[in-house]
Amino acid sequence: MTRLATRLAAPAPGWTTHADAVVVGSGIAGLTAALELRTRVRRVLLVTKGVLVSGSTVWAQGGVAAALDPSDSPAAHLHDTLVAGGGLCDPRAVETLVTEGPARVRELVGRGAVFDTGPDGGIALTREGGHLADRIAHAGGDATGAEISRALVAQIEAVRDDPGIEVVEHALVLDVLTGAPDADGRPGPVRGVTLHVIGEGQRDGVGAVLAPVVVLAxxxxxxxxxxxxxxxxxxxxxxxxxxxxxxxxxxxxxxxxHPTVLWLGSGVKGQLTLVSEAVRGEGALLLDTDGVRFMPDVHPLAELAPRDVVAHAIVRQMTSTGADHVWLDARHLGADFLRRRFPTIHERLREHGIDLTTDLVPVAPAQHYHSGGVVTDLDGRTSVPGLYAVGEVACTGVHGANRLASNSLLEGLVFAHRAARDVVARLDGGFLVPGDPVERPGPATLVAAAARARIQRVATDGPGVLRSAEGLTAAAARLAAVPTDAHRRHDDGRTLAAPQVAEWETTNVHQVASVLTDAALAREESRGGHARTDFPATDDAWRVRLEAVLDPDGALAVTRSPVTGLR
Incomplete structure (x- = not known):
């Protein structure tokens, strides 16, 4: 049985401040939540790990999916999302997304986001994999995330001196603080967060923000x-x-x-260059290393099949040809069009000596998006009172087994807005009140930063693109063998590691990898982003959500639940 600690090893907070709500993260979801809360509660603290213009949103090359065209409809968008989700989407969550989405996108325009327009001056809409209609709004061709981030950050910067909001940059949130446990020993309601301000932040070292609401983004x-x-x-x-x-x-x-990530060799690590699905949406083809186009034999939508289908097909084609990549061929689309439509991708590829207009581009699948996360209801509430989750960190039920292209930015917009509205209502109603935090029992945990490469290798080989019981069982054993008491374990009189940013991050990587592996081992079928070579078929008996939770002693339990989650 997997056991994980319920708190990080960290120094006692050296300073304390108070807020009505803490928003953690400065992507589209976090910025939207903070802006919505700013004028509705007395004090909001926005915490970001880097600077405001950081995180995943700024890197989003694709767009925002919404039924903005009169010929399209929320019902059609709902249909495409449910199909991509492999039978595990929560229909009510998807209906919320697609019906509220168009208004949220228009509000984003009102906040200053500039989308590409067509000849009539309206927002130009394109198509991406899994969509049966043109409903993807782009900005700067392939720089949608950067434009959305720019607009929202500008809104925050305009009110940075407002006493009702404080921005803390370069801050890593360590733990969510909780109140007295319930009768079963489970942690009580939210009482705030501990965080470590990294170098250039406004406060030094570890501190505590006491608040009855924490919004994770x-x-x-x-x-x-x-x-x-x-x-x-x-x-x-x-x-x-x-x-x-x-x-x-x-x-x-x-x-x-993601099926098409620039392949630069097996030794490359860190953030890799994405070649957006929109390139295939415009007509680019996938070829194996023999020059054979293989996707038409795999799926009726060929290169525009859902991402999991394309990624799995690429891996299998690589295995059959003995290659470590395939080719993306966009040359027939024309140099002028490619430079105009994909300026960012064109430039990034040129930095690696590849010309999108004249060269075949070597690509292979790499981790891109996580459809799971912290289980929430339709208002972003988690199972812990006062704790909300929005954006990619959340499991709203929208994505099911596989995210439909460009639904992620929309999810951040829609559910951040709903969470902020719910926070205000529950604060005003007296349902969420400040209180004193209580230290959770059991030993604290710390994994040495030196173990990160080992953990990443285990995750890649175990719960990677293609999985099996043998590989997952081995991965679980290897993860269980990683020392999680580096701050107490001694080698020649020295601790293996002291609590600091790299160690805290590595501890989080280890815990997430452990839960992911256990869930992947438990699901004995293939569906969406989960592909088991030993259980290649989709099984209706597994049309359930697997949920994971720690008991008071730190034992991880993975159980089946209806896909409607908390609702």
Missing amino acids: TGGIGQVYRSSTNPAQATGDGIAAALRAGARLGDMEFVQF
Whole structure:
């Protein structure tokens, strides 16, 4: 049985401040939540691990999916999302997304986001994999995330001197603080967070922010794997902190591997260059290393099949040809069009000596998006009172087993807005009140930063693109063997590691990898972003959500639950 600690090893807080709500993360979900809360509660603290213009949103090359065209409809968007989700989407969550989405996108325009327009002056809409209509709004061709981030950050900067909001940059949130446990020994309601301000922040060292509300918007888990399109700060901090605080996690096994990530050799690590699905949406083709186009034999939508289908097909084609990549061929689309439509991708590829207009581009799947996370209801509430989760860190039920292209930015917008509204109502109603935190029992945990490469290798080989009981069982054993008491374990009189940023991040990576592996081992079928070579078929008996939670002693329990989760 997997056992994980319920708190990080860290120095006692050296300073304390108070807020009505703490928002953790500065992507589209975190910035939206903070802006919505700013004028509705007395004091909001926005915490970001880097600077405001950081996180995954700024890297989003794709767009925002919404039924903005009169010929499209929320019902059609709902249909495409449910199909991509492999039977595990919560229909009510998807209906919320697609019906409220268009208004949220228009509000984003009102906040200053500038989308590409067509001849009539309206927002130009394109198509991406899994969509049966043109409903993807882009900005700057392939720089949608950067434009959205720019607009929202500008809104925050305009009110940075407002006494009702404080921005703390370069700050890593360590743990969610909780109140007195319930009768079963599970952690009580939210009481705030501990955080470590890194170097250039406004406060030094570890501190505590006492608040009855914490909104997690910390993004994904990319650095759990050796290869990812996620930024370096995507170390699963929010998911791990929520788990330690007693929250339920769901759909952890569903990891989306983007099919077309620039392949530069097996030794490359960290954030890799993504070649957007929109390139295939415009007509680019996938060829194996013999020059054979293989996707038409795999799926009726060929290169525009859902991402999991394309990623699995690429891996199998690589295996059959003995290659470590395939080719993306966009040359027939024309140089002028490619430079105009994909300026960012074109430039990034040129930095590596590849010309999108004249060269075949070597690509292979890499971790891109996590469909699972902290289980929430339709208002972003988790199973811990006062703890909310929005954006990629959350499991709303929208994505099911596989995210439909460009639904992620929309999810951040829609559910951050709903969470902020619910926070205000529950604070005003007296349902969420300040209180004193209580230290959770059991030993604290710390994994040495030196173990991160080992953990990433285990995650890549175990719960990677293609999985099996043998590989997952071995991965679970290897993860269990990683020392989690580096701050207490001694070697020649020295501790293996002291509590600091790299160690805290690595501890989060280890905990997320452990839960992900256990969930992947438990699901004995293939569905969406979870592909088992020993259980290749989809089984209706597994049309359930797997949820993971720690008991008061730190034992991890993985159980089946209806896909409607908390609702």
